Amino acid sequence: MPQGVFLTFPKIVVWTGMCCLLFVLQIFMGTNIIQSILTLIIFFIFPFVIQSYVKINSVGAYVVGATFIKLFIVSQWLKVAFLQAADTNLEEPFLTVVFLLQGLVGLWVAVFPLWVLTGRRGGVFKPSQNPTFLFQLALFSIALCLFSIVARSYLNIDRYGDAESLDGRGFVLFSFLGQMGALAVAAFSVRVHILSGGRRFVDRYVVAMLIFGFFHGIWENQRTLMLAGFVALAATYLSYGGRVKKGHVALVLLAAAFMQVIVFPVIDIQRSFLKSRSPTALQTLESTADVASNMLNSSEREEYDDSLDRLYRSWYTRLYYGEPRGFLDRFAPNPFGEAIEHYKNLAPVGVSHFVGQMSYGVPNLILKPLGIERPIRSTTMMEADIFQSATNMNYGVFADLYASLGGDYFFLGCIIVSVLYFASLHLIYGGFRNNYFAAFGFSTSYFVFADSDFAEIVFRITIQGVMYLILLMVFTFLVGRDGLSARGVTRA
Structure with missing residues (x-):
């Protein structure tokens, strides 16, 4: 507990x-x-x-x-x-x-x-806690996430819009696969927790996946995806008995300030050039790097202030704090x-x-x-x-x-609605206690109840959630609950 x-x-x-x-x-x-x-x-x-x-x-x-x-x-x-x-x-x-x-x-x-x-x-399926299985599940999740990125780019699926969910071709499944990097974070975190005797939740693999997920969110221009790995890590930490400490609170506040001042404005500026033209991958990375560099320079930042102010004022009924406050206006x-x-x-x-x-x-x-x-x-x-x-x-x-x-x-x-939603989440992902799969499930839709609608929580359960459950069950069937081999993955 x-x-x-x-x-x-x-x-x-x-x-x-x-x-x-x-x-x-x-x-x-x-x-x-x-x-x-x-x-x-x-x-x-x-x-x-x-x-x-x-x-x-x-x-x-x-x-x-x-x-x-x-x-x-x-x-x-x-x-x-x-x-x-x-x-x-x-x-x-x-x-x-x-x-x-x-x-x-x-x-x-x-x-x-x-x-x-x-x-x-519990849920319909209990995921394995074996360190070898966890390591291989993380690699499997990474492979599917990379496949999603390549497939979406090859099919020229709009990274900003959601037309792929409406046209009936099934391409929205690629978007769901793209969120599986957070499952790798959760699996790696539990693995190091088990192998370290409960002393740690983070190792080099977890850090690498957090960095990958952060830049993946920038590439896909999705703030929720950018933070999904961190949410999965935090939920996993709490699910396996971690305690919230003062240092954690301070770190969250510092990170939130950095995101509000630098990262989220970069995302908003990036959207303008993603919507106005179709840049290549290299052009996207170069433009994002230039914007981020300019945002760190007070004199260079001025060129973006007017456009950001117009953007934030366009949400004119959402200015709860009296004037544009950037992403803070979403917390209202x-x-x-x-x-x-x-x-x-x-x-x-x-x-x-x-x-x-x-x-x-x-x-x-x-x-x-x-x-x-x-x-x-x-x-x-x-x-x-x-x-x-x-x-x-x-x-x-x-x-x-x-x-x-x-x-x-x-x-x-x-x-x-709460009973139907949470009972369905429990059926698919299981309880939150000692369950990295539930932590991952939460990381894929952590603000959905707060900022979307009933239709979205329905398809998040019946299409997205069921898809993730099937993938976990198929992977477990192929490798066994102990994984294929313990070689090279038993040290934290």
């Missing part, structure tokens, strides 16, 4: 003190008293919700943590840091917090039916507020349309020959109503639920 993630009395005292401090600071900044009280309740119960998922051995613990950190937890402290009231720059500030609280409680209530469904059972509850405002002033998407999102669990490779068209995604319809555009505005499952069901059925919808 990973004791580092369980609440103890000292941790509860510290967390309660932080919650009370935030409450006082929000009042001092001029935040509405009721809004601050609701925020205090969310902050206080947040770790207890996560612990309840830990107790039932559900990867939902990670998903709940990532979702509320992205939608709410970080943003409240940032508003204080920017000396702003928390209820400013939101379409529906009070209702946003009310329904976020309902969503968190709904996730908490979902724990009981999840415990009934999963109990002490604005999308949910937009959904509530949309439901009040325009029209709900409708329950029947929401049910139709289940069709995204069937590949277009099957639907197209049958002449079956999927319904438009709920969040695409909502964005078209609000912005007259379709650019995947990162609404999240909560926003999708509210836009489809409204406030009356939102709480019940949260419970049902």
Whole structure:
């Protein structure tokens, strides 16, 4: 049992003190008293919700943590840091917090039916913990990841868009294979953990894969892919009993600052030349290197400031902090507020349309020959109503639920969707405890619940997740649970 993630009395005292401090600071900044009280309740119960998922051995613990950190937890402290009231720059500030609280409680209530469904059972397949197997599984994952990169380049699949998932040719599978570098990180990490007697989680292989994954994310122009290896390592560390230390927190904060100031702006600038022309691999690497070099030089950086400012201001309803703050604007509850405002002033998407999102669990490779068209995604319809555009505005499952069901059925919808989602994750990946495969599964979709929609979590389970499970089972069948040979892989 990973004791580092369980609440103890000292941790509860510290967390309660932080919650009370935030409450006082929000009042001092001029935040509405009721809004601050609701925020205090969310902050206080947040770790207890996560612990309840830990107790039932559900990867939902990670998903709940990532979702509320992205939608709410970080943003409240940032508003204080920017000396702003928390209820400013939101379409529906009070209702946003009310329904976020309902969503968190709904996730908490979902724990009981999840415990009934999963109990002490694992997933459909238990991955081997043999160091030889882990080493060879990592090599297998690397090979598939490299194959994906070459295949996507050869087929000229757009690295920025997602047309390959819509045309019914099955090319989206190459994108899923491209995420398997994170499985190599998790497998290498567990291997060194076992061989070192639990003393270490990182060795030269893990570091090499983290670096590879970072540059792979830059090449594919995907921030989530860039960070997937680090997420897999962190989840693996916690799953195998690692404790969160002060040094870890400091390292995360330093890394976040570096990403916000340098790396994420480079990604945003890179997208402009990826969309405006079709550069070769060498041209892409050269352009990215030039941009990164200029971003480190204060005088050279000025040439990008205007374009970045225009880009960030284009998300004009997302400026939760009053002015463009780069990627920090993604850590805000604005999308949910937009959904509530949309439901009040325009029209709900409708329950029947929401049910139709289940069709995204069937590949277009099957639907197209049958002449079956999927319904438009709920969040695409909502964005078209609000912005007259379709650019995947990162609404999240909560926003999708509210836009489809409204406030009356939102709480019940949260419970049902949470049970279905987390039970499916448990079936495919197993429990999070001592399970590198579940850590990898989380790393492939860690912000999906927070910034996508119901349709995406459906295909992440039924197409992507099942594909990963089949690959693991086939590999285990071919090499055996002990691997093909112990030669050269038994030393940490």
